[in-house]
Every structure is written in C-alpha cells, then in structure tokens.
Amino acid sequence: MQIGKAADASGVSAKMIRHYEAIGLIANGARQENGYRDYDDRDVHELRFIRSARDLGFSLAEIRALLDLWRNRARNSRDVNALATRHLSAVEAKIAELQAIAQTLRKLVGDCHGDSRPECPILERLQSHAD
Numbered sequence: 410m411q412i413g414k415a416a417d418a419s420g421v422s423a424k425m426i427r428h429y430e431a432i433g434l435i436a437n438g439a440r441q442e443n444g445y446r447d448y449d450d451r452d453v454h455e456l457r458f459i460r461s462a463r464d465l466g467f468s469l470a471e472i473r474a475l476l477d478l479w480r481n482r483a484r485n486s487r488d489v490n491a492l493a494t495r496h497l498s499a500v501e502a503k504i505a506e507l508q509a510i511a512q513t514l515r516k517l518v519g520d521c522h523g524d525s526r527p528e529c530p531i532l533e534r535l536q537s538h539a540d
Contacts, residue, residue, distance in 0.1 A: 412438065416446035426456065434459065434473055457513035500538055 411478070416423040425449075429435045438446030458479060461485055462472045474492055478484045520530040 410448050410453075412446050412448065415453055418453045420460050421456045428457075429459065432469070434469065434476070465496075466500060471496060474508065 410418070412423045412426055415421075416426060421429075424496045426435075426438075435452065438448045438452060441447045453460075455476070458476065459472055462475055467475065471492060475489070478489050478492075516533055517531045522528075
C-alpha cells in the first residue's frame with residue numbers, strides 16, 4: 410500500500426512516517442517500479458505500535474528501545490518493565506510539578522480581585538520572580 414493508505418491504516422500521518430524513516434526508527438518503505446513507497450501489514454503494525462507508545466508519552470529514544478525489544482523475541486520482559494518504570498517515574502514527577510503549578514496559580518487567581526484596580530497579585534508575583 411502507498412504511504413497515504415499506510416497513514417490511514419496506522420493513524421500516523423504520512424509526514425511522520427517519512428520522519429520516522431529519515432531518523433531510522435522504521436525501515437524505508439520498499440520502492441515500487443513507479444518510485445512510490447510500498448508498505449505492508451508489518452509496517453502498519455509497527456506504525457501502530459509507535460503511535461501507541463507516543464500516546465503514552467514515550468520519547469523517540471524510548472520508542473526506539475521499545476521497538477528493539479519488541480522485535481527481539483529473545484528479550485527479557487524485565488528490560489521492558491525497567492524502561493516503562495523509568496517512564497512512569499518521569500510522568501509522575503511531571504504530574505507533581507504540574508499540580509504544584511496549578512496550586513500556585515489557584516492561589517494567585519484567588520488573590521486577584523479581577524476588577525478595575527491596577528494592583529494585581531499575579532503581575533506582582535511574576536515581577537518578583539523576574540527580579
């Protein structure tokens with residue numbers, strides 16, 4: 410199938426398929442006589458795998474490692490688990506960071522009268538951190 414159909418079947422845009430090929434994440438589609446790339450079911454399956462990993466927030470480097478493990482039937486599941494555990498820790502740290510930001514913003518928004526006065530605790534806080 411041509412790249413457009415592979416994109417539709419996998420949920421990965423044609424532009425991203427070309428990018429994944431360019432960075433060596435996936436093999437280049439085989440070329441037909443007319444020069445078009447040709448993708449098979451295995452290629453679409455790999456693209457779906459990549460899309461699923463991206464949906465979970467894995468980086469391209471992590472996806473490369475996951476693909477290597479997935480393709481290797483002699484893999485140890487502990488290696489997959491270790492990679493996913495590291496990623497989970499990073500996601501949880503980011504969540505904690507975002508929750509702290511939300512708490513600070515909640516306080517600032519609550520402290521701001523939001524009326525016609527020029528005084529604004531939000532701007533004051535931003536200014537104090539800029540100094």
